[in-house]
Amino acid sequence: MFAVTTLIAVSFSIGSFRIEEAERPFLYSVLLWIILTFSALSGLARSFVKEEEAGTIDVLKLSARPQAVFLGKLLFNLTLLGALELMIVPSFILLMSYQISFPGFFIAVIISGGLGLGAGTTIIAAMIARASTRGALFSALSLPLLLPLMITCIKGCERAAIGISSAGWPEVKIAVAYFVIMITMSLLLFPLVWEE
Amino acid sequence: MIYKILLTVWMAIIIVAAFLYAEAATGFPGETSRILFFHVPQAWVATLSFLISMIASAVYLAKRRVKADYLAQSAAELGFLFCILATITGSIFAKTTWGAFWNWDPRQTSIVILLMIYGAYFAVRSAVNDPDRRRVFAGVYSILAFVTVPFLVFVVPRITTSLHPENTMNPAHPGMDPKTLKVFLGSLFAYTGLFVWMLRLKIRVLTIEGLREPKFMSRKPDNE
Amino acid sequence: MFTLNVSGIGKHYGETLLFRDISFQLNRGDVLAVAGWNGSGKSTLLRIIAGLVRPSAGQVGMFFNSEPIPKESRRRFVGMVAPALSLYDELTGLENMEFFCRVRGTACNRNDCLDIIDRVGLTEHATKMCRDYSSGMKQRLKLAQALLHKPPLLLLDEPGCNLDSKGIEVVQEIVSEQRQSGMSVIASNEKREADYADRVINLSE
Numbered sequence: 001m002f003a004v005t006t007l008i009a010v011s012f013s014i015g016s017f018r019i020e021e022a023e024r025p026f027l028y029s030v031l032l033w034i035i036l037t038f039s040a041l042s043g044l045a046r047s048f049v050k051e052e053e054a055g056t057i058d059v060l061k062l063s064a065r066p067q068a069v070f071l072g073k074l075l076f077n078l079t080l081l082g083a084l085e086l087m088i089v090p091s092f093i094l095l096m097s098y099q100i101s102f103p104g105f106f107i108a109v110i111i112s113g114g115l116g117l118g119a120g121t122t123i124i125a126a127m128i129a130r131a132s133t134r135g136a137l138f139s140a141l142s143l144p145l146l147l148p149l150m151i152t153c154i155k156g157c158e159r160a161a162i163g164i165s166s167a168g169w170p171e172v173k174i175a176v177a178y179f180v181i182m183i184t185m186s187l188l189l190f191p192l193v194w195e196e
Numbered sequence: 197m198i199y200k201i202l203l204t205v206w207m208a209i210i211i212v213a214a215f216l217y218a219e220a221a222t223g224f225p226g227e228t229s230r231i232l233f234f235h236v237p238q239a240w241v242a243t244l245s246f247l248i249s250m251i252a253s254a255v256y257l258a259k260r261r262v263k264a265d266y267l268a269q270s271a272a273e274l275g276f277l278f279c280i281l282a283t284i285t286g287s288i289f290a291k292t293t294w295g296a297f298w299n300w301d302p303r304q305t306s307i308v309i310l311l312m313i314y315g316a317y318f319a320v321r322s323a324v325n326d327p328d329r330r331r332v333f334a335g336v337y338s339i340l341a342f343v344t345v346p347f348l349v350f351v352v353p354r355i356t357t358s359l360h361p362e363n364t365m366n367p368a369h370p371g372m373d374p375k376t377l378k379v380f381l382g383s384l385f386a387y388t389g390l391f392v393w394m395l396r397l398k399i400r401v402l403t404i405e406g407l408r409e410p411k412f413m414s415r416k417p418d419n420e
Numbered sequence: 421m422f423t424l425n426v427s428g429i430g431k432h433y434g435e436t437l438l439f440r441d442i443s444f445q446l447n448r449g450d451v452l453a454v455a456g457w458n459g460s461g462k463s464t465l466l467r468i469i470a471g472l473v474r475p476s477a478g479q480v481g482m483f484f485n486s487e488p489i490p491k492e493s494r495r496r497f498v499g500m501v502a503p504a505l506s507l508y509d510e511l512t513g514l515e516n517m518e519f520f521c522r523v524r525g526t527a528c529n530r531n532d533c534l535d536i537i538d539r540v541g542l543t544e545h546a547t548k549m550c551r552d553y554s555s556g557m558k559q560r561l562k563l564a565q566a567l568l569h570k571p572p573l574l575l576l577d578e579p580g581c582n583l584d585s586k587g588i589e590v591v592q593e594i595v596s597e598q599r600q601s602g603m604s605v606i607a608s609n610e611k612r613e614a615d616y617a618d619r620v621i622n623l624s625e
Contacts, residue, residue: 120344127336178344
């Protein structure tokens with residue numbers, strides 16, 4: 001819902017011809033990632049808070065291995081992100097008439113960026129659920145960790161749109177590396193958070 | 197006590213030497229290169245304290261010693277302070293050489309993200325009431341933040357080009373004036389000493405505050 | 421052979437002391453009742469034994485054939501019922517049981533789940549959403565969840581809450597059957613439930 005609202009607000013107020021042709025690839029990729037990240041954050045924050053509010057978190061603790069819980073939540077979050085991207089990215093491209101020179105590279109950036117987004121925030125969501133003030137804490141904790149990923153993905157989408165050499169897909173590699181490192185660290189650290 | 201006095205004298209010498217003894221490096225407008233003696237050691241201390249904080253956090257998570265958490269917290273707070281100082285001195289230099297206080301140079305970008313990470317670290321600490329849980333969460337967050345740092349330092353600056361002077365002011369660079377090098381190393385030493393002194397003070401404050409945390413009596417008092 | 425050894429457990433929140441120096445040992449066949457006023461820490465004591473809360477002092481030891489059981493594998497040995505533990509409202513009773521079977525990784529099939537549900541008298545409602553359960557039915561399902569993996573240690577916090585007389589009988593049966601296979605700790609102020617026990621600890625004393 002948040003995603004659709006922002007998407008419509010952005011495309012309505014900016015339209016597709018308000019921005020200079022030359023600026024479009026860059027500004028559009030910034031806008032796209034802002035919409036994606038913030039709509040993702042509003043959904044991802046809920047994953048553990050939901051269990052805490054329903055009172056099911058303790059039963060889960062009593063019966064499931066922490067790693068299993070983490071991977072389950074991660075999988076759920078990644079599915080959520082996939083659905084979000086599937087909904088937002090095509091409509092963004094259509095509404096803003098976003099020209100993309102390298103669709104394959106573009107899709108790879110979107111997918112790997114989504115993976116990184118999910119991997120970086122799942123453990124934060126688990127911490128938020130156990131904190132006394134939740135409000136804006138989730139974004140405040142997630143964004144500093146996500147910034148390197150976001151900068152990379154914005155750059156990647158821009159390059160895919162303009163069509164400058166994308167040999168080796170460096171941005172995709174960085175995002176995938178981020179994904180792998182964040183998952184490894186989370187699997188190590190999650191049991192500590194979970195058992196507190 | 198003696199440490200404090202020695203440190204004060206040493207810092208005074210360095211400040212005087214930085215302006216009078218060392219010569220301004222060529223290639224920079226006027227005397228601006230003298231900021232090297234303050235800006236770089238500040239950045240160094242900020243990095244050092246970030247490293248110490250992260251190692252102390254890991255030690256706390258492994259051993260659950262409260263002392264390690266005090267160290268992690270103190271180092272983070274001092275790191276934040278020195279980070280701000282480095283940002284301010286850096287942007288003064290940026291104004292005089294590049295024309296603007298702020299222009300999102302990769303170095304500036306990374307330091308802002310570092311400041312945000314510190315801010316988030318303090319947010320974790322203030323959001324959790326239970327002291328044990330607070331320590332664990334802060335430790336976990338600091339390790340997570342630490343693993344994203346390589347992405348900042350290496351990934352971000354490579355993508356865009358930096359205006360940050362690297363070679364002309366690098367102490368390892370053979371072209372560095374020997375006088376400059378002497379003062380620079382002295383200043384590095386002074387700042388590190390200052391950091392260690394402040395760190396020890398802060399840990400003492402936290403230890404005293406920690407004594408007020410209710411301690412558990414496992415045996416009933418005799419008069420009961 | 422499973423044994424539970426609680427030694428010198430104490431808990432405080434901030435400056436408020438809940439209890440201290442709680443020690444006991446349970447062997448197969450034992451039933452222990454924990455009594456005390458509201459707020460005396462009955463539930464907290466059970467949560468500490470289950471490993472959900474860290475004690476401020478003391479240790480909870482679990483042993484299998486005198487071998488200590490490490491913290492991370494204790495969940496197989498403990499089944500717990502408590503007012504604060506809820507099951508998933510958006511699943512049916514049967515789905516809840518199947519879900520917990522799967523996350524526990526215990527080899528149990530649909531029939532085992534149906535057996536457990538039958539034991540707590542919910543067979544007619546097995547395919548109803550838990551959201552539509554009455555509070556007594558929810559309590560019965562919680563009992564089923566705690567028994568699912570046949571744990572040697574049952575922690576029952578107010579097991580009779582919201583239950584009708586038939587439900588109370590079910591609890592009674594569960595506790596007496598548990599004597600054969602393991603032990604139970606019951607936290608309750610109900611006289612009736614304290615009567616199941618052969619030992620009582622009063623936290624208010």
